[in-house]
Amino acid sequence: MINIKNLSFSYKKQRKLFDSLSMELTPGSIAGLLGKNGAGKTTLLKMVSGILFPDSGELSVMGHQPAARKPSFLSDVFFVPEEFYLPSTSIRLYIKANSPFYPSFDSVLMTRLLNEFELEQENIIDQMSYGQKKKFLISFALATKCKLLILDEPTNGLDIPSKILFRKIMAGNLDDDQLVVISTHQVKDIETLIDTIIIVDNGSIILHKDIASITQQLHFTNSTVAEKEDILYSEAVPGGYRIITRQRNEESQIDIELLFNAVTKGKSLFNTSPTQAV
Amino acid sequence: MNNTFSLSRFVLLFRQSWLHNTRLIWLAITGYCGLLLLLLLLFQASQNFELRSVEPYQALFVVIFIAGGVICAGSSFTAFRSKEKxxxxxxxxxxxxxxxxxxxxxxxxLFVVLVPVLFYLIYLIEGSLVKALAEGYDLKASELFEFPSLPVHPAGMKGTWLTLFISLLSSIFIIPFTGSVAFAKSPLIKTLFTLAILIIINGLLIYFFAEIANFKNYEPAEKGLLFIDSPESALTAVTWFVVLMDAGLLAGAYFKLKEKEA
Structure with a gap:
């Protein structure tokens, strides 16, 4: 669905943010795009959405060049930015004005999601809190049934119950032909949601793997020692260490934060190429 | 799917703008009509309800039409004023x-159509009110859009003069409209500033060629300079210049919109 080959990008009068970036993403998954501040996560999402143009390289989304911003492309992509604008109108009027642009818009789902997020159709969007606006926009994005949903920091501003609800709603309302790309710093919020991890650092993708393949190769656990023969990476935590080892044929829950720190510190965790496509 | 222009999508977009801005549009129309009525009544009151000439009304209309038009066109593409929008x-x-x-x-x-219509309606309402208040007041309803003091009346214009008039009138709207796509922050101020600089540069160039290079005394042996050899051909040249400038500015605005990044 998303094919990127040798993509380069730089902002005016700044050094290159991406140089020869390549990546491929297929439908039917929820990908978590992780990276440090300024790594270029949002920029990459903007290029995929077509609101920023790459300097060179190939970028194809569902067979379209996003920069052309053709209506047939835009009606299948929904971008929820971290900072967004919503007009001063009611939820009902917003839906009435914007849903016809999306041919697969599911009004029944929209109503159900609004109920789950406890939002009223007659609420004036302008008068809602940031978290409520975000919940509304996420609901609208899901109801569009767009093939590609791009969410930039979707859990920012959501309270704890809303974050739990967000995960539940995301997990239960996606079709097999949809692809969701979530960019976030708050990895704990999406740890149980994503099935693919992409880590961006210094203008390139340093990890692109699905969760299943990571847990097949790595084991995440606690230890009282930081250094041992089979420990690939360790971090001090209260009462000991969180460690990553090679798979010990034991089940373990992936610790994305630990994995992220290990990968961005240049630890070699995998035998295969880190930029391998899924 | 037609990706260039679809009437149904155009209607949807128009409807979206209307639904998102319904309150604002009604507020603007009500505000314009209310303020105008108040202004006209105060104007009449200051003249002891004895104002009989339509010329002050015409002057006010021209000011509102031009200044309002520049402001309205200059505030196009409001979405480009912030990243989120x-x-x-x-x-x-x-x-x-x-x-x-x-x-x-x-x-x-809509501005070009609505503003004169609303102005005329308010003029009639104000006239009727004044007629009820002052004896002998004669409402000259049909005279509002007649401009006897102009050397060439718009209704009587034909051919090149009419084209020039329409093109110049269009420029009042097209220049700020293009500026609103080209400049993200304070587009109207930047547009007017750019325009002022262009006019000054042109003035200096004309001064340089005419006075310093002494082109004003240039007398070609046979015909006039280039193809401009009579007042008529000068008028045609100016008209073509304004028409092409308008078309170029509109094309520039379209391509700027197409290439816009966030």
């Missing part, structure tokens, strides 16, 4: 041609 606008599933057309109609065409 720009994301939302660029991601609306409509083509640049549809977005361009909706904006042009909302900010220029």
């Amino acid at each position: 720009t994301y939302a606008y660029l991601m609306v599933p409509a083509s640049p041609a549809e977005k361009f057309a909706v904006e042009l109609i909302l900010r220029v065409v």
Whole structure:
């Protein structure tokens, strides 16, 4: 669905943010795009959405060049930015004005999601809190049934119950032909949601793997020692260490934060190429 | 799917703009009508309800039409004033041609149609009120849009003069309209500033060629300079210049919109 080959990008009068970036993403998954501040996560999402143009390289989304911003492309992509604008109108009027642009818009789902997020159709969007606006926009994005949903920091501003609800709603309302790309710093919020991890650092993708393949190769656990023969990476935590080892044929829950720190510190965790496509 | 221009999508976009801005549009219309009525009544009251000439009304109309038009066209593409609005606008599933057309109609065409109509209605209402208050007041309803003091009356214009008049009138709207796409922050101020600089540069160039290079005394042996050899051909040249400038500015605005990034 998303094919990127040798993509380069730089902002005016700044050094290159991406140089020869390549990546491929297929439908039917929820990908978590992780990276440090300024790594270029949002920029990459903007290029995929077509609101920023790459300097060179190939970028194809569902067979379209996003920069052309053709209506047939835009009606299948929904971008929820971290900072967004919503007009001063009611939820009902917003839906009435914007849903016809999306041919697969599911009004029944929209109503159900609004109920789950406890939002009223007659609420004036302008008068809602940031978290409520975000919940509304996420609901609208899901109801569009767009093939590609791009969410930039979707859990920012959501309270704890809303974050739990967000995960539940995301997990239960996606079709097999949809692809969701979530960019976030708050990895704990999406740890149980994503099935693919992409880590961006210094203008390139340093990890692109699905969760299943990571847990097949790595084991995440606690230890009282930081250094041992089979420990690939360790971090001090209260009462000991969180460690990553090679798979010990034991089940373990992936610790994305630990994995992220290990990968961005240049630890070699995998035998295969880190930029391998899924 | 037609990705260049679809009438149904154009209608949807128009409807979206209307639904998002219903309150604002009604507020603007009510505000304009209310203020205008108040202004006209105060104007009449200051003249002890003895104002009989339509010329002050015409002057006010011209000021409102030009100043309002510049402000209205200069505030087109409000989405480009902030990054968040720009994301939302660029991601609306409509083509640049549809977005361009909706904006042009909302900010220029509707203004050109609505403002004179509303002005005329308020003029009639005010006239009727004054007639009820002052004896002998004669409402000259049909004279409002007659401009006897102009050397060439708009209704009587033909051919090149008419083209020039329409083109110059269009420029009043097209220049700020283009500026609103080209400049993200304070577009109207920047447009007027750029325009002022261009006019000054042109003035200096004319001064240089005419006075310093002494072109004003240039007398070609046979015909006039280039193809301009009579007042008529000078008028045609100026008209062509204004028409091409308007077309170029509109094309520039369209391509700027198409290439807009956030």
